[in-house]
Amino acid sequence: MRLRGKLQRLTVVPDFSQDYFALFGLRRAYRIDAAQLDQAYHAMQGRVHPDRHAHLPETERRLSMQWATQVNEAYRTLKKPLLRAHYLLRLAGTDTEHESNTAMPPEFLMEQMEWREAVAEARAAGDHHELEKLMQRLEKTADGLLGEIERDIDAKKDYAAAADAVRRLMFIEKLEHEIEDALEALEN
Amino acid sequence: MALLQISEPGMSAAPHQHRLAVGIDLGTTNSLVATVRNGIAVVLNDENGRSLLPSIVRYKADGGVDVGYAAQGTQASDPRNTIVSAKRFMGRGLKDVSHIESMPYDFLDAEGMVRLRTVAGVKSPVEVSAEILKSLRIRAEASLGGELVGAVITVPAYFDDAQRQATKDAAKLAGLNVLRLLNEPTAAAIAYGLDNASEGVYAVFDLGGGTFDISILKLSRGVFEVLATNGDAALGGDDFDQRVYCWILDDAKIRFPSIEDTRSLLLKAREAKEMLTGHDVAPIHAELSTGEKVDLTLNIDTFADITKTLISKTLGPTRKALRDAGLTVDDVKGVVMVGGATRMPQVQRAVAEYFRQEPLTNLDPEKVVALGAAMQANVLAGNRAGADDWLLLDVIPLSLGLETMGGLTEKVIPRNSTIPIAKAQEFTTFKDGQTAMSFHVVQGERELVSDCRSLAKFELRGIPPMVAGAARIRVTFQVDADGLLSVSAREMTSGVEASITVKPSYGLTDDEIAGMLKESIDHVGDDVQARNLREQQVEAERLIEAVEAALAADGRLLRAGERADIDEEIASLKKRIAGTDHRAIKAGIDSLNAATQDFAARRMDQGIKRALTGQKIVEFKL
Numbered sequence: 179m180r181l182r183g184k185l186q187r188l189t190v191v192p193d194f195s196q197d198y199f200a201l202f203g204l205r206r207a208y209r210i211d212a213a214q215l216d217q218a219y220h221a222m223q224g225r226v227h228p229d230r231h232a233h234l235p236e237t238e239r240r241l242s243m244q245w246a247t248q249v250n251e252a253y254r255t256l257k258k259p260l261l262r263a264h265y266l267l268r269l270a271g272t273d274t275e276h277e278s279n280t281a282m283p284p285e286f287l288m289e290q291m292e293w294r295e296a297v298a299e300a301r302a303a304g305d306h307h308e309l310e311k312l313m314q315r316l317e318k319t320a321d322g323l324l325g326e327i328e329r330d331i332d333a334k335k336d337y338a339a340a341a342d343a344v345r346r347l348m349f350i351e352k353l354e355h356e357i358e359d360a361l362e363a364l365e366n
Numbered sequence: 367m368a369l370l371q372i373s374e375p376g377m378s379a380a381p382h383q384h385r386l387a388v389g390i391d392l393g394t395t396n397s398l399v400a401t402v403r404n405g406i407a408v409v410l411n412d413e414n415g416r417s418l419l420p421s422i423v424r425y426k427a428d429g430g431v432d433v434g435y436a437a438q439g440t441q442a443s444d445p446r447n448t449i450v451s452a453k454r455f456m457g458r459g460l461k462d463v464s465h466i467e468s469m470p471y472d473f474l475d476a477e478g479m480v481r482l483r484t485v486a487g488v489k490s491p492v493e494v495s496a497e498i499l500k501s502l503r504i505r506a507e508a509s510l511g512g513e514l515v516g517a518v519i520t521v522p523a524y525f526d527d528a529q530r531q532a533t534k535d536a537a538k539l540a541g542l543n544v545l546r547l548l549n550e551p552t553a554a555a556i557a558y559g560l561d562n563a564s565e566g567v568y569a570v571f572d573l574g575g576g577t578f579d580i581s582i583l584k585l586s587r588g589v590f591e592v593l594a595t596n597g598d599a600a601l602g603g604d605d606f607d608q609r610v611y612c613w614i615l616d617d618a619k620i621r622f623p624s625i626e627d628t629r630s631l632l633l634k635a636r637e638a639k640e641m642l643t644g645h646d647v648a649p650i651h652a653e654l655s656t657g658e659k660v661d662l663t664l665n666i667d668t669f670a671d672i673t674k675t676l677i678s679k680t681l682g683p684t685r686k687a688l689r690d691a692g693l694t695v696d697d698v699k700g701v702v703m704v705g706g707a708t709r710m711p712q713v714q715r716a717v718a719e720y721f722r723q724e725p726l727t728n729l730d731p732e733k734v735v736a737l738g739a740a741m742q743a744n745v746l747a748g749n750r751a752g753a754d755d756w757l758l759l760d761v762i763p764l765s766l767g768l769e770t771m772g773g774l775t776e777k778v779i780p781r782n783s784t785i786p787i788a789k790a791q792e793f794t795t796f797k798d799g800q801t802a803m804s805f806h807v808v809q810g811e812r813e814l815v816s817d818c819r820s821l822a823k824f825e826l827r828g829i830p831p832m833v834a835g836a837a838r839i840r841v842t843f844q845v846d847a848d849g850l851l852s853v854s855a856r857e858m859t860s861g862v863e864a865s866i867t868v869k870p871s872y873g874l875t876d877d878e879i880a881g882m883l884k885e886s887i888d889h890v891g892d893d894v895q896a897r898n899l900r901e902q903q904v905e906a907e908r909l910i911e912a913v914e915a916a917l918a919a920d921g922r923l924l925r926a927g928e929r930a931d932i933d934e935e936i937a938s939l940k941k942r943i944a945g946t947d948h949r950a951i952k953a954g955i956d957s958l959n960a961a962t963q964d965f966a967a968r969r970m971d972q973g974i975k976r977a978l979t980g981q982k983i984v985e986f987k988l
Contacts, residue, residue, distance in 0.1 A: 220586075220587070220589045220757065223757055223759060224589075224755075224757050227757060227758075227759075227847075228786060228846070228847035229546070229742075229745070229746060229757065229758060229847065230757075232545050232546060232746035232747075232748075233385070233515075233545075233746060233747055233748030243786050243844075243846055243847065246786050246847070247786045247787055247788045247844070250783075250784045250785075250786065250787055251787070251788070253784075254783075254784070358689070362686070362689070365682075365685065
């Protein structure tokens with residue numbers, strides 16, 4: 179067996195050196211004003227984007243690309259609720275341990291298995307309608323968890339509880355992706 | 367920063383110094399060049415007042431080159447040396463090119479990109495495209511009366527890294543300073559959006575001569591934000607010609623036409639297609655070199671019927687783009703039509719039906735891309751005026767990743783990520799004392815590396831020998847504003863570094879490229895199956911290797927019976943790895959794990975004891 183070139187994934191390494199909330203002039207909280215974020219993002223890119231520096235020397239262009247890259251990453255992190263929650267917990271010093279900590283309560287795992295079976299059955303039966311119904315139910319569950327995360331982080335400052343909800347939400351998101359894949363497969 | 371600089375970034379401090387810049391739409395069938403003159407974008411015509419330059423290059427025996435209309439007349443008489451639709455070969459290997467059987471060229475399957483043998487020598491598609499770009503540069507310089515500061519060259523949004531790189535190379539070869547590679551639908555959106563002061567979500571449906579793009583954009587207060595893009599880099603007007611050509615052969619019962627006859631019938635097919643845009647029937651008359659006569663009439667219903675599947679090939683990507691944008695057709699405020707092929711009535715009908723609204727055709731679909739590119743070139747060159755305060759936020763069309771164990775793709779940057787973007791991911795060594803690691807960079811949506819486009823391979827050498835898993839190798843992907851990728855790898859504990867700008871290595875077939883996304887969805891079932899098997903095989907191999915190493919080091923911790931049990935489990939697992947049942951392998955892994963539990967616990971105990979007494983042992987040895 180050829181061993182060189184075989185990669186083993188270790189971890190995703192995001193750059194947490196900068197407080198993204200401060201970057202966009204936002205209060206550090208789960209609940210954010212999406213319109214304000216969009217506006218700040220556009221204003222920021224309007225300053226740093228490579229298109230604004232294309233006629234300038236190499237050094238400026240390189241700096242501009244680095245900045246625009248950073249601003250895009252910051253925006254993406256704050257825009258997506260799950261990433262935003264992860265990020266806040268990281269800032270608060272609570273690791274969600276999503277790579278290693280998969281210990282979940284048995285009833286949650288049981289529920290997950292039931293969901294997964296339901297998706298597999300609907301997929302095998304080619305039941306478009308059922309898949310969409312499952313998706314709606316999942317979205318409702320996800321909304322509930324996001325509400326929990328918001329209360330845990332912003333009001334209670336209970337980061338351990340928020341980390342737990344984040345882990346559950348990751349399971350839900352994975353299921354949602356599976357349903358999306360199944361829906362696309364049915365369309366073709 | 368200079369204290370006296372009072373202008374905004376990107377705004378010219380000295381407005382009188384207008385810098386000459388152009389936008390070039392390098393099309394499969396036709397190319398154009400445009401510029402901004404007195405604040406208005408205009409297409410630059412040739413000396414005969416024609417705006418389009420047919421994307422045709424003829425190589426002559428005396429070494430001369432004809433481009434455009436001059437080359438158009440010799441397509442049928444000198445097909446081997448008259449290159450049309452070279453864009454289809456950009457960044458492509460021989461296997462990637464469709465309809466190769468009806469192409470009159472003398473192909474050479476060179477490493478990386480296909481080559482064409484002509485009377486003037488072997489030419490790469492990059493060189494052919496460079497001739498077209500050079501011709502447009504000369505036209506622009508003559509028309510504008512000076513040397514160009516730079517150009518924005520448009521590419522299909524769905525072009526992968528190899529095709530983009532090839533386009534940039536062609537521009538350089540043509541003596542152009544590339545200010546930016548700009549996605550065609552985005553260029554069209556600029557021209558359309560600025561012209562109409564549009565706000566809201568728009569879809570740009572761009573069916574050109576050889577490529578199809580669909581982009582979903584959000585326009586708000588001067589920001590053009592691409593939410594998602596999709597397409598087919600090998601679908602366009604040429605394919606409609608091809609269908610008509612096949613219909614002619616079929617109806618006129620022609621078998622094995624010569625390359626000259628093929629070329630002339632393809633031209634007749636195109637004429638008929640174009641005629642059916644304004645008429646219900648199109649006559650097709652031709653006399654072949656064999657004396658055979660073609661005397662047919664193609665009516666609009668037959669034409670729609672034989673091209674039905676091509677139309678449906680545009681709707682799949684359209685659905686996916688909307689889904690990726692998280693939107694439905696109800697969210698789309700307008701659909702902008704781009705590309706000559708959108709003139710076909712059946713295309714307009716299908717788009718109107720799908721989006722439940724009449725598409726927008728108030729800007730010339732053949733010029734809108736060049737006009738938008740010119741506007742962008744003008745601001746990139748530093749001629750930004752107060753009114754030009756817009757911003758483009760574009761995305762990459764296809765996911766970028768690395769090959770990982772078992773030939774699987776590890777996505778590093780997902781499709782539809784806003785550029786510029788950088789992502790780092792850490793990997794570790796697989797074997798004790800491993801000092802080198804090779805990386806295989808791929809692009810596409812499929813799970814298996816063999817189903818994605820291979821972009822580049824490179825090696826990181828000089829990793830200090832460590833136990834397996836101790837090295838920390840950080841691989842960074844950076845995609846710039848042109849959508850071009852560079853990759854670097856760095857061993858974090860020692861600082862050893864290697865980096866490359868991705869230069870294509872290729873290795874995919876046509877269908878795999880054109881329909882990478884589609885296949886990814888069609889074969890999700892197969893992928894999951896194959897992925898499961900490979901994952902389990904890799905897992906099993908790793909486990910066996912670890913257990914064998916442990917046995918070699920601490921086998922004495924086991925009683926004879928225990929050792930025999932473990933050996934038996936290893937042998938059994940090795941047999942299962944050779945099979946195709948991932949569940950059986952998984953069961954074998956679980957079983958070997960169970961059999962080695964006590965052994966592992968004893969080794970751990972021993973390790974802890976050694977750690978506590980480590981000092982003493984060293985002293986004894988000394």
